[in-house]
Amino acid sequence: xxxxxxxxxxxxxxxxxxxxxxxxxxxxxxxxxxxxxxxxxxxxxxxxxxxxxxxxxxxxxxxxxxxxxxxxxxxxxxxxxxxxxxxxxxxxxxxxxxxxxxxxxxxxxxxxxxxxxxxxxxxxxxxxxxxxxxxxxxxxxxxxxxxxxxxxxxxxxxxxxxxxxxxxxxxxxxxxxxxxxxxxxxxxxxxxxxxxxxxxxxxxxxxxxxxxxxxxxxxxxxxxxxxxxxxxxxxxxxxxxxxxxxxxxxxxxxxxxxxxxxxxxxxxxxxxxxxxxxxxxxxxxxxxxxxxxxxxxxxxxxxxxxxxxxxxxxxxxxxxxxxxxxxxxxxxxxxxxxxxxxxxxxxxxxxxxxxxxxxxxxxxxxxxxxxxxxxxxxxxxxxxxxxxxxxxxxxxxxxxxxxxxxxxxxxxxxxxxxxxxxxxxxxxxxxxxxxxxxxxxxxxxxxxxxxxxxxxxxxxxxxxxxxxxxxxxxxxxxxxxxxxxxxxxxxxx
Amino acid sequence: xxxxxxxxxxxxxxxxxxxxxxxxxxxxxxxxxxxxxxxxxxxxxxxxxxxxxxxxxxxxxxxxxxxxxxxxxxxxxxxxxxxxxxxxx
Numbered sequence: 001x002x003x004x005x006x007x008x009x010x011x012x013x014x015x016x017x018x019x020x021x022x023x024x025x026x027x028x029x030x031x032x033x034x035x036x037x038x039x040x041x042x043x044x045x046x047x048x049x050x051x052x053x054x055x056x057x058x059x060x061x062x063x064x065x066x067x068x069x070x071x072x073x074x075x076x077x078x079x080x081x082x083x084x085x086x087x088x089x090x091x092x093x094x095x096x097x098x099x100x101x102x103x104x105x106x107x108x109x110x111x112x113x114x115x116x117x118x119x120x121x122x123x124x125x126x127x128x129x130x131x132x133x134x135x136x137x138x139x140x141x142x143x144x145x146x147x148x149x150x151x152x153x154x155x156x157x158x159x160x161x162x163x164x165x166x167x168x169x170x171x172x173x174x175x176x177x178x179x180x181x182x183x184x185x186x187x188x189x190x191x192x193x194x195x196x197x198x199x200x201x202x203x204x205x206x207x208x209x210x211x212x213x214x215x216x217x218x219x220x221x222x223x224x225x226x227x228x229x230x231x232x233x234x235x236x237x238x239x240x241x242x243x244x245x246x247x248x249x250x251x252x253x254x255x256x257x258x259x260x261x262x263x264x265x266x267x268x269x270x271x272x273x274x275x276x277x278x279x280x281x282x283x284x285x286x287x288x289x290x291x292x293x294x295x296x297x298x299x300x301x302x303x304x305x306x307x308x309x310x311x312x313x314x315x316x317x318x319x320x321x322x323x324x325x326x327x328x329x330x331x332x333x334x335x336x337x338x339x340x341x342x343x344x345x346x347x348x349x350x351x352x353x354x355x356x357x358x359x360x361x362x363x364x365x366x367x368x369x370x371x372x373x374x375x376x377x378x379x380x381x382x383x384x385x386x387x388x389x390x391x392x393x394x395x396x397x398x399x400x401x402x403x404x405x406x407x408x409x410x411x412x413x414x415x416x417x418x419x420x421x422x423x424x425x426x427x428x429x430x431x432x433x434x435x436x437x438x439x440x441x442x443x444x445x446x447x448x449x450x451x452x453x454x455x456x457x458x459x460x461x462x463x464x465x466x467x468x469x470x471x472x473x474x475x476x477x478x479x480x481x482x483x484x485x486x487x488x489x490x491x492x493x
Numbered sequence: 494x495x496x497x498x499x500x501x502x503x504x505x506x507x508x509x510x511x512x513x514x515x516x517x518x519x520x521x522x523x524x525x526x527x528x529x530x531x532x533x534x535x536x537x538x539x540x541x542x543x544x545x546x547x548x549x550x551x552x553x554x555x556x557x558x559x560x561x562x563x564x565x566x567x568x569x570x571x572x573x574x575x576x577x578x579x580x581x582x
Contacts, residue, residue, distance in 0.1 A: 211538075375534060380529055381535040382532050382534065438538065
């Protein structure tokens with residue numbers, strides 16, 4: 001079978017082909033390794049490659065290893081460099097952790113390899129996940145496989161690019177503020193973050209603890225459902241996790257949306273680019289065709305969610321990054337410094353400018369007079385969550401855009417024009433990305449079309465807590481109806 | 494090696510970003526929301542761990558103290574390009 005044919009196969013289809021001896025695990029692995037050897041130089045999806053280790057691990061795989069349940073057996077995986085991997089460098093995209101080799105595995109990663117997945121490498125990300133373009137990595141800039149002059153989104157841009165380019169089958173990523181949803185949309189793949197607490201955060205390099213959540217990126221809904229199935233569940237090492245009883249998302253996939261009510265946040269649509277709105281409207285028609293009822297809804301305050309997010313995120317970042325002092329965590333200076341202060345200075349200089357700025361400004365909110373803001377925000381967080389919970393009594397999913405842009409050139413964000421534009425789009429971005437992150441709802445992004453410049457456009461759908469199956473079904477229904485599945489950038493064909 | 498002109502430009506950009514951040518943080522006006530007084534804070538989205546510090550008496554720094562610290566930090570920390578160590582306004 002030709003490699004091009006393998007690219008468009010789903011993971012369950014691959015497992016069946018192996019079972020029928022039409023393809024081997026070796027060929028599946030080599031398909032991705034070949035793309036890495038020819039395209040990685042252009043795409044820059046990975047910080048660390050572990051292909052040699054993967055080839056060694058592949059030798060241990062049996063052609064009869066798939067037992068009908070362990071779909072990830074022998075499947076090539078990429079992992080965002082924020083997840084600790086035992087014996088393999090984990091940098092979080094920062095010079096501060098350039099030489100950090102963790103002594104333990106993150107739970108989500110462990111669960112994927114327990115099912116038999118084989119890791120090909122650690123993917124690039126914005127430093128400590130502070131960014132949305134993967135340009136703020138201390139090591140390299142990742143390029144979008146659909147247009148190498150464009151950003152892939154972020155902070156999980158390396159993971160998204162690795163899937164879109166065909167450099168891995170599945171990717172373990174993390175979400176903080178659209179970090180999975182937005183790059184998935186821009187790179188034309190499917191990405192999902194589960195309910196907060198459904199998947200363990202143990203082993204994620206902490207950035208904003210009450211917001212971040214592991215998730216999965218893949219080429220199609222089936223693959224993502226399998227990945228989510230693998231990572232969720234109670235973890236004694238993370239006190240915020242809970243026991244999730246209704247698993248088996250992949251066998252539960254259904255294309256019928258009969259009787260499902262879906263809400264569209266209309267005020268967001270009114271502020272988006274016309275081309276994007278038209279694509280979303282067409283996608284809604286497809287969902288109606290599949291049996292869903294679509295209604296417009298209003299939103300309490302478009303700018304409020306991003307303000308709440310700003311306060312919580314900054315406060316948590318300030319606390320989490322305080323640990324990198326070169327003594328407890330982080331780069332350890334080898335210079336013989338004269339004082340503890342000098343030692344501290346030479347360590348903290350390893351942070352990039354974006355992170356340094358946050359370290360200096362973020363603690364303002366945790367000062368004694370800033371404390372009222374922090375506490376008020378936590379109350380607003382509950383009030384808004386209660387409001388959205390009420391919406392979910394009527395609707396099974398809420399739809400908005402997954403990104404305010406589709407065609408963003410590398411280097412554009414640093415320009416003053418972008419700053420001005422972003423100020424206007426900031427509240428829209430907040431209303432799009434914040435509800436799932438702030439209030440713990442599961443969310444999914446999947447491709448719904450292309451822009452005139454042939455860049456993928458995705459949609460962002462979030463649902464009630466522990467209703468991952470509803471979201472996966474909605475995405476699956478659209479995917480089967482539209483045939484926008486396992487998309488491959490022409491550039492790399 | 495980065496030339497002085499480029500370094501000054503980067504430095505200027507960093508200061509602009511810094512001021513933008515401070516303004517953004519201090520102008521949210523969220524503390525004026527009086528209608529949430531009776532609502533219990535939501536520390537975690539899953540609402541499982543909610544007994545963190547509500548009853549604990551803590552003494553955080555005042556914002557003035559934090560600004561003082563920030564000033565000290567900017568003196569030496571707010572530099573991303575190593576060769577510029579003696580920058581003066």
